[in-house]
Amino acid sequence: MKNSFGHAIVKIHSCTYSDTYTLCLLDRENNIVDLVQNVYNGCVEICFFKCGCYKLIAIQDSFPYNIIRKNIFLCLNRKICISYNFSKSPTRQLTDFKAFVSDANYKNIYFKGVAINIGYFTDTDY
């Protein structure tokens, strides 16, 4: 337990159990009060120093970076439990698309057996 004036329990429930999340507690001026990284499914504590209104943001660490924001009132004398439910369906709409691999100069020359990746760069790639 952190050495602080108050704490709240945040419960993360994710359908994609391997994902991690970052919790960020902001005060009314958007100053970071507490930051907890690498949160998996389950409970974690966040800390604060005075009663008041806060914003608690849970950010999925991997694509598609779902974000859930909640306005909460935290009180030093009262334990509070906040739940976040990250469903499996992402916030973005899913779609299908086709690709066609050919010679750049002759579209009639196309190639079988070419593997194509679709992905995205993460922070650790830089």
Place this chain on the structure above:
Amino acid sequence: MAILQTQTTDASGEVQFTDIPVGTGYTLETLVSTIPDGYQAYIDSDFEVEENMPETLIGLEPEAGNDLTLDVKVVNGHISLLPVSGAVFNVFADAGKTQLLGQFTSDSSGEFSIPHLVGSTAGRSYYISQVTAPTGYYPASDQTVVILKATTPDELVIVNPFLIGFDAKVSDANYSNMTFEGVDVQISK
């Protein structure tokens, strides 16, 4: 890089990606180990996925120094090798003649060039098939197969023989004045 999906092209050169979140900032790339020899890998680091998007064309460029041009000269086959203009050829990338590069016609010098051919270590075959010969010439009877490696190819010479007519007379071997009517004569090669 975090990979969302990997798909491999089918016999038509196509792949389908499914359930990709709409958005920007994707990377679409070909795996180096699977691209045809002589071509460069493809990468688009700012790929956007939209709803109902048209098929994405991935054009593979030749490796550096491997964008080759084949010069072809059509001649009449006589000792003087006079140029034959107006000879029309189709060029294919496969023996089954399904992958047509284009149609080429010899110019007044009897020449045409086939650009952007790609060699490979083992040799890549292109197939040149004559469509028509100009009046008075006989088209090349066989399909010409050109095998290219990653070096500038030599000029290819294709012969379109000049057509000529000639007279023949059938007679008694000892008396040439004794001619025979109704004898079929045939020429073959």
